Amino acid sequence: MEFANIPENPVPDGLVAQQVTSADGVRLRAAYWRPAGATKGTVCLLPGRAESIERYFETVRELLARRFAVAALDWRGQGGSQRRLTNPLKGHVDDFDEYERDLEAFLKQVVLPDCPPPYFALAHSTGALVCLRVARRSRLTFARMVLTSPLVDFGSRAPSRRVVGLAAGSLALLGLGDAWPPGAALARVEGRAFENNPLTGDQKRFERNRAIARALPQVAIGPPTIGWLHAACRAMDEASKPEFAASVRIPSLIVVGGEDGIVSPLAVERFVREMRLGSQIVIPGGRHEILMERDPMRGLFWAAFDAFVPGSDV
Template identity: 70%
Template sequence: MSLQSFPDNPVPTGAAEQTVMTADGVRLRAAVWRPEGRLKGTVCIVHGRAEAIEKYYEVVGELLERGFAVASFDWRGQGASERRLQNPRKGHVDDFVEYERDLEAFIETVMLPDCPPPYFVLAHSTGGLVCLRLARRRPQAFSRMVLVSPLLDFGGFAPSRGFINFAAGAFSLLGLGDALPPGARIAEVDERGFKGNPLTSDPRRFDRTIAIAKARPELTVGAPTIAWLHAACRAMNEASNPAFAAEIRIPTLMIAAGEDKVVSPLAIERFAREMRIGSQIVIPGARHEILMERDPMRGLFWAAFDAFVPGSDG
């Protein structure tokens, strides 16, 4: 599926689309950009749940301006990658190992053969947790990682992780893993109003995301299934063991949003303390999607990124 361009959100120049096949036979969409002039390496943008490449055009452009090649892909079950359920708008995996397969296939098929080193990762939310899981097994995968609002525990909008894990596990044992949680439904695009949204305080960037969904509804994903929630809880439970953080050998900067209600800023702070070569900053006032926030908050993000990633000079 071709990348969609929009009047106020055009595809950055030079996009090269690719198809990636995972070890378990799932087709993923990927894209690569190369800037003009001397290359400083490659930044791999790793999305959160329910996101697509189109959402990150602005970020791609900002990285190209910094002299980095950029590579990204859509997770299985979202964006323009393959979906396995009859209802394609359900967000679903049975285990986060599936996401690790996606990331490894992207590394082997796109990053290593087609992109210049050194390799850096810029991951959001669910993507941050998957990158941490992979980093334990492949400590040479990336030179550095920048994780924005990584999913290490649920935020204030959700019941406790223990309750969700127990309930989702019980429903999954009853064969209901592909179903949506009780009371959940897939909202239509027109229902997603800006007021009270937990993702961003920037109305222009919020509307830009909605415009993508209206123009390409097939890219969108709704609520996660019970099995997805159970898989996420198991992955977060594993990450909550202090030994997990201590085993990561890739220098990592974790950036938390001060007003995050989707994931827990406290869990991010705790995890960063447990890392041997990790650090954390908090952007006050920011909601969950820091990269889609207002310019002053994004400015703080880019200042931290530029100070952490070698060769980045803004």
């Protein structure tokens, strides 16, 4: 099982690679690390759409320094996990229930047997929405969750969820669910420019992520398919109902960038108000990828993380 290992983003020492098989037979790439000496529990790193485990190596080292074990997963259709379609650039699911199967398999096959409790989630964007979907059914999954930029609604850089959902649903009914949406930019991450990007204001970390994709091209994917967008809109529609947020009984810290254009900060605020055990921090000037942002913003994130997660200190 291969991982990109480049000078600007070396593999953290002690990586243990593991293949996970979901309930519907999809092969998933996972990894875990344990710090030297006593541990304070395990943080489960769950990335966003189009991300891979390699993008979080810096975060892994920071968690290991806090004496947490770390377990990380590549969702189906991206990273080093099995692709659904013949074109490997198309990250596709028909329903977000598929991601829930991935998380459940990861917990059963990697986290519970190999990693010390208690278990905490650190999930981003799509991964954060999947965490919330699983958490609404069971409070036993994680002791606490830290969710960055959860995908509860599209931000200012996309049309409204209603428009996207109607268009994607109609095209999917015509048998075009596996296709890219009309006008989608097909450039992969390594071809994007730093200027005016919606992800991060930190050029060094932006270039590092491009270097990962160049070093191991098979972990990168292109835009979402029409079917993925339709599934995401249905998942966000469900999450927009007040009873959804109220059903999440796991203490949760939600962190969002004030200038996030991928996910709507206002929708995140509304969602948190409906939670029973949720709190929110807005990082001024932050874009979508808080953990890839400039150091002062990351410092705000880690201060909030350390205050929220029991036993988290450096």
